[in-house]
Amino acid sequence: MLKAIQLFIAFFLTINALQAQDFGLYWKYKDYDGAIAVSVPRWATFVGASFVDEKADRKLVRKIRKARVLFFEDASPFSSRDLKKFVRKSKRRGLDELVTVRSGKTNVRILAKSRRSTIKKVVVLFSSPEGSGLVTVKGKFRLDEINRLIEKSQKEGKKKDGGVTIPKLPKVPVIRA
Amino acid sequence: MLFLFAGAFSASAQNDAITRFFEQYAEDERFTVVYIAPKLFQLAAKIETDDEDWNNIREVVKDLGGLRVLVADSITDGVALYKTALSKVPTNEYSELLTVRDKEEHVRIWTKDTGNIIEELLLLVGKPDEFVLLSFTGKIDLDKISSLAKVLDVKGADQLEKIKTTKH
Numbered sequence: 586m587l588k589a590i591q592l593f594i595a596f597f598l599t600i601n602a603l604q605a606q607d608f609g610l611y612w613k614y615k616d617y618d619g620a621i622a623v624s625v626p627r628w629a630t631f632v633g634a635s636f637v638d639e640k641a642d643r644k645l646v647r648k649i650r651k652a653r654v655l656f657f658e659d660a661s662p663f664s665s666r667d668l669k670k671f672v673r674k675s676k677r678r679g680l681d682e683l684v685t686v687r688s689g690k691t692n693v694r695i696l697a698k699s700r701r702s703t704i705k706k707v708v709v710l711f712s713s714p715e716g717s718g719l720v721t722v723k724g725k726f727r728l729d730e731i732n733r734l735i736e737k738s739q740k741e742g743k744k745k746d747g748g749v750t751i752p753k754l755p756k757v758p759v760i761r762a
Numbered sequence: 763m764l765f766l767f768a769g770a771f772s773a774s775a776q777n778d779a780i781t782r783f784f785e786q787y788a789e790d791e792r793f794t795v796v797y798i799a800p801k802l803f804q805l806a807a808k809i810e811t812d813d814e815d816w817n818n819i820r821e822v823v824k825d826l827g828g829l830r831v832l833v834a835d836s837i838t839d840g841v842a843l844y845k846t847a848l849s850k851v852p853t854n855e856y857s858e859l860l861t862v863r864d865k866e867e868h869v870r871i872w873t874k875d876t877g878n879i880i881e882e883l884l885l886l887v888g889k890p891d892e893f894v895l896l897s898f899t900g901k902i903d904l905d906k907i908s909s910l911a912k913v914l915d916v917k918g919a920d921q922l923e924k925i926k927t928t929k930h
Contacts, residue, residue: 681801688794699801702808732809 625652651723661717779850796831827900844888
């Protein structure tokens with residue numbers, strides 16, 4: 586009996602840990618019509634990192650423990666009830682809201698979980714006329730590493746045409762969820 | 763009991779006239795709305811970099827509690843909006859720090875303080891085609907807040923430079 590209880594607790598904790606990354610949104614909507622759901626496991630980031638030229642970037646990619654992308658070409662199917670539930674659960678699990686921006690029909694919301702000067706999880710919710718979705722990245726990133734990446738992408742963007750553009754991301758092998 | 767306190771706190775925050783003004787236009791597509799949470803400022807203050815500008819404002823950023831921005835730059839009723847926002851500012855709570863009127867441009871900055879500590883800075887800009895409402899909360903150093911204008915890529919933030927000019 587004791588073993589059965591232990592097994593149940595272990596199962597319950599595993600299920601919770603698996604769903605904790607995006608608090609159910611990914612799992613609920615990944616099979617919706619028109620959804621593009623991509624899950625990048627740790628081994629894939631390790632393999633993908635070897636294709637990155639710069640050593641510092643390679644190191645950063647290797648730090649990704651798991652990444653998930655859920656993309657819809659049409660308007661966001663996330664219901665306001667689910668989004669409220671997401672915010673409630675994320676607060677409870679230590680995910681802090683960092684930035685919220687709305688410009689015209691584009692909405693971006695960035696949340697992160699941090700400890701001292703490391704970021705352990707980043708969740709980005711976005712919706713615009715071109716598409717909507719969710720990106721979650723789990724890992725252990727130092728703030729100065731992220732800052733270096735932002736500075737680098739700004740410089741690269743400025744070099745091209747004077748304005749800031751987002752540089753192309755390295756190709757990483759993925760598995761479809 | 764804890765939920766009761768939390769509910770009461772959020773209710774009092776929502777009663778704030780400026781907050782209500784932000785909320786009124788939060789979904790209006792003519793406006794751009796930005797909210798930067800205190801956590802981001804806390805994290806940003808921990809970043810080690812060689813950037814001289816950034817190192818100068820690290821101390822200011824560390825104590826900032828949050829930033830809310832409401833901007834519209836292709837409107838026709840900027841001055842009318844400015845006047846509406848102006849009427850919402852509770853003048854008994856805020857003290858006026860700066861007023862500029864240059865042709866059709868109106869700029870006002872208020873502060874809310876307890877003792878020697880400035881807890882909130884409110885910036886309001888109105889032009890016929892532009893409107894900016896910017897609110898900083900936290901522990902604000904007036905001598906250094908103007909340096910934020912350099913790093914903040916937000917329309918209207920350049921008006922913060924005027925604080926320094928006025929003080930000297």
